[in-house]
Amino acid sequence: MLVALSISESQMKLIALKIDVDNLAAIELGVPRLQQILLERQCGASFFWSLGREKNGICMLPARGLRRFSGAGQLALRARFGAKALCRGSLWPAASLSKLALLALKDLPQFEHGLRPAQNYQWQQRIVTLPADETSCLISEDLAQFTRLTGSVPVAFSAKSWQANRAVYRSEQLSGWSFASDTRGISPFWPVVNAEVSRCMQLPVTLPMLEEILPYSGLDRVDAILAKTLNEMPFGHVYNAAADFEGVQASDDFARLLDGWLAQGYQIVALGELYRHIDATAIAYHEVEYQPHEGRVGLLATQGRRFPN
Numbered sequence: 001m002l003v004a005l006s007i008s009e010s011q012m013k014l015i016a017l018k019i020d021v022d023n024l025a026a027i028e029l030g031v032p033r034l035q036q037i038l039l040e041r042q043c044g045a046s047f048f049w050s051l052g053r054e055k056n057g058i059c060m061l062p063a064r065g066l067r068r069f070s071g072a073g074q075l076a077l078r079a080r081f082g083a084k085a086l087c088r089g090s091l092w093p094a095a096s097l098s099k100l101a102l103l104a105l106k107d108l109p110q111f112e113h114g115l116r117p118a119q120n121y122q123w124q125q126r127i128v129t130l131p132a133d134e135t136s137c138l139i140s141e142d143l144a145q146f147t148r149l150t151g152s153v154p155v156a157f158s159a160k161s162w163q164a165n166r167a168v169y170r171s172e173q174l175s176g177w178s179f180a181s182d183t184r185g186i187s188p189f190w191p192v193v194n195a196e197v198s199r200c201m202q203l204p205v206t207l208p209m210l211e212e213i214l215p216y217s218g219l220d221r222v223d224a225i226l227a228k229t230l231n232e233m234p235f236g237h238v239y240n241a242a243a244d245f246e247g248v249q250a251s252d253d254f255a256r257l258l259d260g261w262l263a264q265g266y267q268i269v270a271l272g273e274l275y276r277h278i279d280a281t282a283i284a285y286h287e288v289e290y291q292p293h294e295g296r297v298g299l300l301a302t303q304g305r306r307f308p309n
Helices: 024-040 056-060 077-081 083-087 098-106 120-129 132-150 166-174 221-228 245-249 251-263 271-276
Strands: 014-021 046-049 112-115 190-193 237-242 267-269 285-292 299-306
Touching: 014 024, 014 271, 024 098, 024 237, 024 245, 024 251, 046 098, 098 132, 112 132, 112 271, 132 166, 166 190, 221 251, 237 245, 245 251, 251 267, 267 271
Parallel strands: 014 046, 014 237, 014 267, 046 112, 190 285
Antiparallel strands: 285 299
């Protein structure tokens, strides 16, 4: 069962926590540490799992580089991923994540679990221009693999690095998901892409990630994020954590961040809990636009203009 809420609905200030689990470091090191941090504070969260192969090392191949892919972070690659991770998929074989992810997932019954693309890096490079039939096939295959391995259906889907196309939003609706988190924005919305509407609600990431507040900014990254949550938003907030970052090298800062939100009076919940507190009739349609975001390379799928204008 999910982590129980301890205050009445009328008093709730909500921050939904989305955690991406994309590589071995995330599974072996990050997830156990995050589990400890969350349970100690009685916080909820939604873990999103990639069940493919880790290919961080693709950035070491000639004429390639994660920094050139839209949605990638701006931290130095070795500082962000570590030397071992950068060897996987280049100097070393690409490691399979599915079996280890399944073991880790089964040890997290208190939390929600969602789906990430199995072919994470191909998705990041190609999905924006991928034909609709291939996009639909990728999502269907990933959904079938998750269901086969876990015996359950993921609560939602989350695109890699906020990269998507029209067929992604269509497939999410046809797959029966009530909500997804593929975008950045300021509030929940019904996505519209090229005048095509999806009735799978977007719960966009509304806050900057710890890794997006770069060292040269001169800011304390925890304080910078807490400053953005001083004033409550009508629909709450969504924070995106990377298990191999917030759960490893930034775990102390992540714990400080949670403590700060709790001190501000927030409940930290899973995406599904946030969704259940939303009045769908109050949600507007917005176009999905590609915009730059501080701390990221290229353009990210973002909540754009209200539709119709």
